[in-house]
Amino acid sequence: MFGDLADGENGWHGWSGMPAQRDTVEGWDLWRRTRHQFVPAPRLEPARWRGMPAREKSLYDLHRTATHANLPLLHTPMSRQVARALTARMRANAFKSKPSTRPGVMVTGGGYQGKTETVCEIAAAFEDSWRELNQGLNPNDVPGGHDLYVPVAYVQTPVTAKPKSTCKAILNFFGAPTKNMDLPDLVHQVAASLHDHGTRVLILDDITRLRMHRADDQDTLDLIRAFMSMHVTLILVGVNIPASGLLREGRTDPRTGRIVMSSRSSVVHGLEPTQTERRFDLVELGRFCYDTAAQIQAWVEHLAGVEEQLRLMNAQAGMLTEHGMPEYLFERTQGVVGLLERLIEDGCQEAMATGTEQLTEDLLDDIMLDLSGAIGRDPEAGEIPAVPSPPAKRKKRTPAKPSTAKKSRRNTVFDDHGPGGPDLKQGA
Incomplete structure (x- = not known):
């Protein structure tokens, strides 16, 4: 039954x-636990x-x-690299007791490549282990305090980011008051909220919504850099960060390979009392490639993991991994995992609706990927990638029908087959 x-x-x-709204304390905690x-x-x-x-x-x-x-978030060679860098940085910073600036991490990549989900999953796993280590209690809690314990805070950068709106977005995550506050008060309220809630990691998503030609956005970036002095690991997530202008004042430290960035002023709204330079590790969550044998194998293994999750009644083993399907799927998605997920999801819907109950090239040819109406994404910030055009409709071959006219055959009994004829071969 x-x-x-x-x-x-x-x-x-x-x-x-x-879905849980991760940009609030309650929403993040619900998503993390479930x-x-x-x-x-x-x-x-x-x-x-x-x-x-x-x-x-x-x-x-x-x-x-x-x-x-x-469909679950599957590990890829690229996501494992990001996980190693992020986890190492979060753990090292969380154990620091010195009042020094914590190095941050920038996670870059193209649109629909799973940056947000990957970073959130890594941060949630860190929070799980950090809570277990501290038995679910804030190790810096003040006696008699009743503040929620929030090791990780997730905030989306406002589309029109300004210093005040960015501070309010962070405070809205904690549910802290923001009414009738000027910028210095907002900044200090952010610092107080991060400290009082025991926050170790602050994620600012969609950071490339900042436009460096606008004065407000430049001030906002200076403010974000100053957050690094609040004893949290600052994680900035954005599309193609190197080309966004965010690193225009940065340089690469030849000894460590890290991005070294200096604020335009030594003090940002009274928050940063020193000339400490801000350091970031820049890691990229790239797409799959299809050039070498190792890259093709990684793509095929990923498709096998996706295939394992599907529930189509006529699906055969190797439906996504055999014959020309891996190359076809790469042609349709260019190795972008978000586009692959969308194509597979829509294809499964079509396969169930038509009774086909399997994914084929012919069925997927009719699936059009249109991201123009994607909610919550800013096209100007590169958050919506270019979608490869579907392949030209292939003409199905119609097998030739045998002719019904009878052709008269010539009698060949008395033909001379020459020295290599059938009689010689037979007697050989």
């Missing part, structure tokens, strides 16, 4: 479909699926749809 498949054990009844709780639809034999009563089959198909819409 499908009732066995839809109970609380598989996460179906507890699934609400409403991020791995969704359980995909169980695998069923096609015969059992076809024999289900209509209502049970409909419910199971809804669970399959939810499964394809919630």
Whole structure:
């Protein structure tokens, strides 16, 4: 019975479909605690699926749809590199007791390459381990205090970022008051909130929304750099950071390879009392490539991981990894994991709706990827990548029909086949 498949054990009844808003304390904490709780639809034999009563089959198909819409975040060679750099930096900074500026990390890459999800997953794993280490208690809590313990804060950079709006976005994460405050008060309130909540990591997403030709944005970047003196690991996430202008005042330290950046002034709203330079590690979350044997193998292994998550009834082993499918999928997505996920999700919807129940090149040819209406993304900041054009519609070959006219054949009994004729070969 499908009732066995839809109970609380598989996460179906507890699934609400409403994503947690990570830019608030409550939303981040909910997402962190529940991020791995969704359980995909169980695998069923096609015969059992076809024999289900209509209502049970409909419910199971809804669970399959939810499964394809919630494909898990898979590790890639690029994401592992980012994870190593981020985890090492967060841990080292978290254990520092000196009142020195903590080095930060910039995570760059193209649009739809999974930067936000990757960084959030890494930061959430760090918070899990940090909470366990401190038994869920703020190690810097003041006796008698009742502040929430918030090791990680996630904030989206405002589309029109200014120093005040950036401070308010951070304070809104904590639910702190911002009304009738001037900029110095807002800055000190940010510092107080980060300290009182025991925050070790501050993530500022979509940082390339800052436009360096605007004075307000330059002031905002100076303010963000000053946040590094608040004893937190500052993680800036953005599209193509090297080309954005954010590093125009930076230089590379030849000894460490880090980006060294100096503020235009030694004091930012009274927050930074020294001339301490701000250092960032710049790491890139790149796309898959398809040039060398190792790169092709990594792409095929990723497709195998995606294929394992799909619940299509006519799917065969190697549906995404054999024949020309890996090359086709790379041509459609250029190795961008977000575009691949979108193509696979829409393809599964089409395969279920048409009864095809498998992904083929012919089916995917009809899936158009259109990101023009993407909500919450700023095209001017490069957050929406160029989508490769679908391949030209291939003409299906029609097998030639045998002719019904009978052709008269010439009698060859008395033909001379020469010295290499059939008689010689037969007697050889």
